Structure formats: structure tokens, C-alpha cells
Amino acid sequence: MTPPDPSQVAIEVRGVEKTFRIPTHRVDSLKERLTAFSEQDFRVLHALRDVSFDIQRGEFFGIVGRNGSGKSTLLKILASIYKADAGRVRMAGRLAPFIELGVGFNMELSARENVELNGVMMGLTRQNARSRLGAVLEFAELEEFVDLKLKNYSSGMLVRLAFSVMIQSDAEILLIDEVLAVGDASFQQKCADVFYEIRDSERTVVFVTHDMNAVEQYCHRAMLLHDGSVTSIGDSGEVARSYLRLNFEQAPAADSDMGGMADITLGDVWLEDREGKRITNVEKGAELRFGATLEAHRPVEGPTFGFSFANADGIEVTGFGVGLDLDGGTLPDRLEAGQRIRLGGEIENRFEPGRYVVKCWIHREHNYANLVLHSPQVLDFVVYGKDGPGVVALDHEIEVTVEDEAAMEADRER
Amino acid sequence: MSAEPANLELREVPGPSAIGGGRHRFFELLWLMSVTEFKKTFFGTVLGYVWSLMRPLLLFAVLLLVFTQIFKVGSQVLHYPVLLLFNIVLFGFFLEGTGAAVGAVLGQEGIVRKTQFPRLVIPLAVVLTALFTLGLNMVVVVVFMLAFGLTPLWSWLLFPVILVPLAVLTCALAMLLSALNVRFRDVAIIWTVLATALNYATPVIYPLQIIKNETLKHALMANPLAPIFQQAHLWLIDDPETEGLITAAGGPLPLVVAALIYVAVCIAGVWVFTREAPRIAEQL
Numbered sequence A: 001m002t003p004p005d006p007s008q009v010a011i012e013v014r015g016v017e018k019t020f021r022i023p024t025h026r027v028d029s030l031k032e033r034l035t036a037f038s039e040q041d042f043r044v045l046h047a048l049r050d051v052s053f054d055i056q057r058g059e060f061f062g063i064v065g066r067n068g069s070g071k072s073t074l075l076k077i078l079a080s081i082y083k084a085d086a087g088r089v090r091m092a093g094r095l096a097p098f099i100e101l102g103v104g105f106n107m108e109l110s111a112r113e114n115v116e117l118n119g120v121m122m123g124l125t126r127q128n129a130r131s132r133l134g135a136v137l138e139f140a141e142l143e144e145f146v147d148l149k150l151k152n153y154s155s156g157m158l159v160r161l162a163f164s165v166m167i168q169s170d171a172e173i174l175l176i177d178e179v180l181a182v183g184d185a186s187f188q189q190k191c192a193d194v195f196y197e198i199r200d201s202e203r204t205v206v207f208v209t210h211d212m213n214a215v216e217q218y219c220h221r222a223m224l225l226h227d228g229s230v231t232s233i234g235d236s237g238e239v240a241r242s243y244l245r246l247n248f249e250q251a252p253a254a255d256s257d258m259g260g261m262a263d264i265t266l267g268d269v270w271l272e273d274r275e276g277k278r279i280t281n282v283e284k285g286a287e288l289r290f291g292a293t294l295e296a297h298r299p300v301e302g303p304t305f306g307f308s309f310a311n312a313d314g315i316e317v318t319g320f321g322v323g324l325d326l327d328g329g330t331l332p333d334r335l336e337a338g339q340r341i342r343l344g345g346e347i348e349n350r351f352e353p354g355r356y357v358v359k360c361w362i363h364r365e366h367n368y369a370n371l372v373l374h375s376p377q378v379l380d381f382v383v384y385g386k387d388g389p390g391v392v393a394l395d396h397e398i399e400v401t402v403e404d405e406a407a408m409e410a411d412r413e414r
Numbered sequence B: 001m002s003a004e005p006a007n008l009e010l011r012e013v014p015g016p017s018a019i020g021g022g023r024h025r026f027f028e029l030l031w032l033m034s035v036t037e038f039k040k041t042f043f044g045t046v047l048g049y050v051w052s053l054m055r056p057l058l059l060f061a062v063l064l065l066v067f068t069q070i071f072k073v074g075s076q077v078l079h080y081p082v083l084l085l086f087n088i089v090l091f092g093f094f095l096e097g098t099g100a101a102v103g104a105v106l107g108q109e110g111i112v113r114k115t116q117f118p119r120l121v122i123p124l125a126v127v128l129t130a131l132f133t134l135g136l137n138m139v140v141v142v143v144f145m146l147a148f149g150l151t152p153l154w155s156w157l158l159f160p161v162i163l164v165p166l167a168v169l170t171c172a173l174a175m176l177l178s179a180l181n182v183r184f185r186d187v188a189i190i191w192t193v194l195a196t197a198l199n200y201a202t203p204v205i206y207p208l209q210i211i212k213n214e215t216l217k218h219a220l221m222a223n224p225l226a227p228i229f230q231q232a233h234l235w236l237i238d239d240p241e242t243e244g245l246i247t248a249a250g251g252p253l254p255l256v257v258a259a260l261i262y263v264a265v266c267i268a269g270v271w272v273f274t275r276e277a278p279r280i281a282e283q284l
Helices: A028-035 A072-077 A111-121 A126-131 A135-141 A155-167 A184-198 A212-218 A236-250 A406-412 B023-043 B049-069 B080-102 B122-149 B154-183 B187-201 B214-220 B225-236 B245-249 B255-283
Strands: A005-023 A042-057 A061-063 A085-091 A095-098 A173-177 A204-210 A221-226 A229-236 A263-271 A281-283 A286-294 A304-311 A318-323 A339-346 A355-361 A371-384
Touching: A005 A072, A042 A072, A042 A085, A042 A204, A042 A229, A061 A072, A061 A184, A061 A212, A061 A236, A061 A304, A072 A085, A072 A095, A072 A173, A072 A204, A095 A155, A111 A126, A111 A155, A111 B023, A126 A135, A135 A155, A155 A173, A155 A184, A184 A204, A184 A212, A204 A212, A212 A236, A212 A371, A221 A236, A229 A236, A236 A371, A263 A355, A263 A371, A263 A406, A286 A304, A318 B187, B023 B049, B023 B122, B049 B080, B049 B122, B080 B122, B080 B154, B080 B187, B080 B225, B122 B154, B154 B187, B154 B225, B154 B255, B187 B225, B214 B255, B225 B245, B225 B255, B245 B255
Parallel strands: A061 A204, A061 A221, A095 A173, A173 A204, A281 A371
Antiparallel strands: A005 A042, A005 A085, A221 A229, A263 A286, A286 A339, A304 A318, A304 A355, A355 A371
């Protein structure tokens, strides 16, 4: 692996600021504009505040942050799609963006036409743009769909084509936004191979993702954005950990969306390993224990506590509901004001690698209609390891045997 | 296609804009976008070309019927059918260019939100596509003129002198409308009404000489499209009845007003588009 050359800066960002004015009531017609007597009301959203950093040539640079932290805005400024309000961006070399899972396609056109159009946008001549087509389609494995209009493509095919267009471009700098969240296992493997290859090449990559494993795997360095500011920058492992810590700290704060103080509140939710050490990353198949503390503020009859685990696609992979006297519980089926409970135990770890979100519901009187609390994100964790197909990793014992003549004969007779 | 190390010095990233990024790239992109769009209309459907020709021809047939059989005005004017078909096709270019431009930026949302390229390409490509259509339709018009028995005139060669100012005005309006429609989505509706009004305020379906109300005729010449179409009439058909621009306008004043409006629209188009271009992606 050739380390990036610190003397050569590929991207230099200095004091970049970006604010959006978000109208509380959107005016998008002339009629409304003309009939609005007062100044328009709007809320100022500070998307980026004084962001400065350097990326060296050849570096694989990760940008992480929670949703709304300004990652996408920053990427769009780097890609010259948005204009920064202040500050300056300088870049050495040409740039190929892959933003919001695409590179800018016209859905009415075929893959052939789009590849050509994209090439010309990147500054190639039409001739050169056309000559790229073969390589792009081969990588995307879409040769047979070359003349199909993109509106008839599946979303997976679109992402493959877009990623391939970006990878096959001859740009020195690549901007990649969250490509790992989509695609099937074989495509993800392909991405992984390409990432390893690029990491050790001269090309510079700016990589935005929520997948902290990917950050640690590929990135030389990373940067954490929080509320539009750079919180930390440096070693990718450390940045990934501070991201997870940030997520963990803030998750319970994003508590009940019921308004006001709920009758029961969540204290803490965590995962721990076999030794009882709290963890935010779990290896695939490793022993996994779940814990949560809750506090009642008013008496609640027959409470049920439900937790579900959803993967990055929003699919609920598993979940459980427990009560005080259910499933062999022996406690009185009632919580008094001020009473605290703790629930915990082992969860069979059949999670496939990826990012998971834990949701929590609490009901009273064992009735799903009587919601006490609903928290869409009480915990956020990552399972790492070798990726397999599907949503969960089930045990299997499959044998392969060679059938001999006699057995085949017997089969035939049956 | 290999990386050129000479390129690898730090350069300021300019951000999105109306033009910029090299003249070569601009024209390549403009050409490619308009040709693809053109191909899509003409070869995308089985009867692509037939359909796009049917529209002006059907309109022509209806108007010809109305103005020669019902209102009888057509029969007072020399070679009225030729004039009518020519005008419909030429005004069709203006309508197609401006009409398609209104939704053009919104229609290219996928590209605008994800790539950096000179935004001006979008409205100009729409006008260029309309220009290709005009070229094809003009072939039909010329065939019709010859079949109608018109003797070719030297002044027909002056057609570019008509087309250039019309195309420039169409471009300016295309820029203005495409940029404004991103912010105010009712521009499309407003323009539909305005375009129809302009159609009647320009001597397209009627020749100027049939208007008996002199004041009205003079006022019409203040519409920048009117002098263009009147001049086209003069050069298309050798008819002593057709009035020159100054006569039709009853003096230079309406023509000066028309010129001022023309310049104002052009300036507004360029100004609004360059001002909006850097923010277009944010407002989609």
C-alpha cells in the first residue's frame, strides 16, 4: 500500500460556509409572491460552518456524520453543484461525482446515450465518451441492456451503471456518497474490490458513508461532521468510534415523539459482549447481550416493552416483546411511579453485517392500541464480518456427496 | 484518455454557473443534448416525424378552411395559403422553443442535482432542438410553395435575416422562462396564456393589410415579433399590397418601442439566468 503523499494536496477546503433559508411557508408561485404582503417567514439552516480541511493526493478520505450534519451539502459544494456562501475550495485534477446514488442520468435515454452524455459532461469529446461504453457496461454487467431506456431499469441496475460510469472515468478525484447501502452481495463485493484497488492507487477518494466498518476498512483518514462543523479529523478508526459515541449519546435524547413527559421513559439502552463490556460494534455470530433500563413516572398497569431491530434498508429483522408477568415473569403486573426496572439477556446473533437500528415501543394493559412510548431510534449498532446473502445468517449443515451407480439405480427404481 | 500530470495543480473550484468549463465542452454538450432530444421525438415513436409534421399541417388545414371559406379574408390576399403555412411553421418554432424551455430545467432535474455543467446548455439545447424541427418542416414548406406554383424569389435567400433575430429572442425567453419556472411553478401556466396572446398579436394567421383600424395596426407593430413576421411576408411573396415596416407602423415610433422591448427581453433573459444559475440545484 502506497501511503498518500502529504506534500501534494488534492483538495483544499478553507472556511466554507453554507446556509439555507427554509421558508416556513413555501412560496413557489408568482401569485403567492405577489399576494404576500408581509416579508416572508423563513428559518435559517446553517448547513456548514467554517469547514476547513485538506485531502492529500492518493488518499481515501472518509466523511461521516449523522443525517443532517452537512455531509451531502459539503459533497455538493465539492462537486460544484451548490455554491458556497463563503470560503474557498481548490482542487487538483478532474472530479467524478457519485451523489445520491447516481451520477446524473436522464431516465428517458438509454444506457448508451447516458454514458456518452456523462462523458461529455466530464469534459471528454463525444468520440472518447463513446469509446468508454464497453468498459462501463462490462463492469456493470449490463451489456444486454445497452439500448434499454433507464426508466425501465431496476434500481439495482441503475446504481451499478452509475457506479461503473464513475469508476471508469479517468478523473483523478472521486466523490462517493453511500454506495454500500444498496446493491446485492455480488455488487458489494465488486465495490469492495474496487475500493481496495483505488485505495492503493494515485486516485483520491472522498467517501461518505454511515458504515463505520467501511470507514475503518478503506479510509486512510476520516472526518466527523456534526451540525455543520468539523468535530474531529484524523485516524479513521478513531473518527468512526467518535461517530458511534455521538450516535449513542444522542439516541436516547431523541426520545418519545409523544410530546411531554411519557409515563415511562427509557433510561439507557446498550449492547454488551460476553464479559459484560458495552459495545457498539459486534462481530458477526459473536455472543450478544442486550440491556435497557426504564423508569415509570406514573403508575402503569400491564406494561409491555417491545424492541425491534431494523437493518439499513428499514427491514425489521427481529424483535421481541416482554412484560412483567409474561413469558414466565413473576413480577406484579404493574409499575408504580418512580419504580425502575432493568431488562436484559442474550440475543442470538444471526445478524448479517451492516448497520442496525433498535426501536422501542411500550404499551399499557397489554394492548397495542394503548401506546405509552414509541422511540424510533434508541440504539444504533454495526455488525461486522464476512457478508453473506440475505437478511439473516441462519445455521445450515449441507453435505455434498457423490452418488455411485448403485444409488442412482435405486433412485431410478423408486 | 490517460491522466495528464500537468493538470494536477490546485485550482479554484468555481461552483455552478450559467457558462464556464470551457467553450469546447459547452458546444459538445449543447449539440449532444439537442440531438438526443431531437432523435427522441423523431425516432422514438414509430410515426415520430409524421406526427410532428401533422400538427402544423392540421392546424394549417383548419385555419385555411376558416379564413378562406368562413371569413373570406384569405381570398383577398395573394398566395394566402403559402403565407399561412410558412407563418405557422415559423411561429411553431417560437412556440416550441419557449414552451419546452419552461419545464426544461425541471425536466433535467436528475442531471442538474448531480453534475456540474454549464447550466445555460439546458435552455439553449431546447431552442436548438426546435431549430432542427424547423429545418425539417421548412423542407415541407418549400415543397408546398413550389407545388403551389410560386416563382422562387431572390429574397428567399434572406431567410436567415428573419431567423436570427427570432432565434435570439426565443433563446432570451427560453433562458428567462426556464430560470423563473424553477422558483415560481406557475410560470408555465402564465406562459401558455401569454404565448396564445402573442400568437394573435402577431400577423401569423392574418396578414397585417386586412386590418382596417390603423391605430390597432400601428400598435401591433410595437410587438417585437410583428416586424419580424411582416418582413418575412415582404420577402416571401412579391405582392405590392404588403406594406413596408414603417408604413405598417405608421411612423418609426412603434418600431422603436418594439426594438426596446426586444433588447429589454434579451437583457432580462441573460441577467435572470446568470443570477439564478448558481442556485438552481438548491431550488429543485
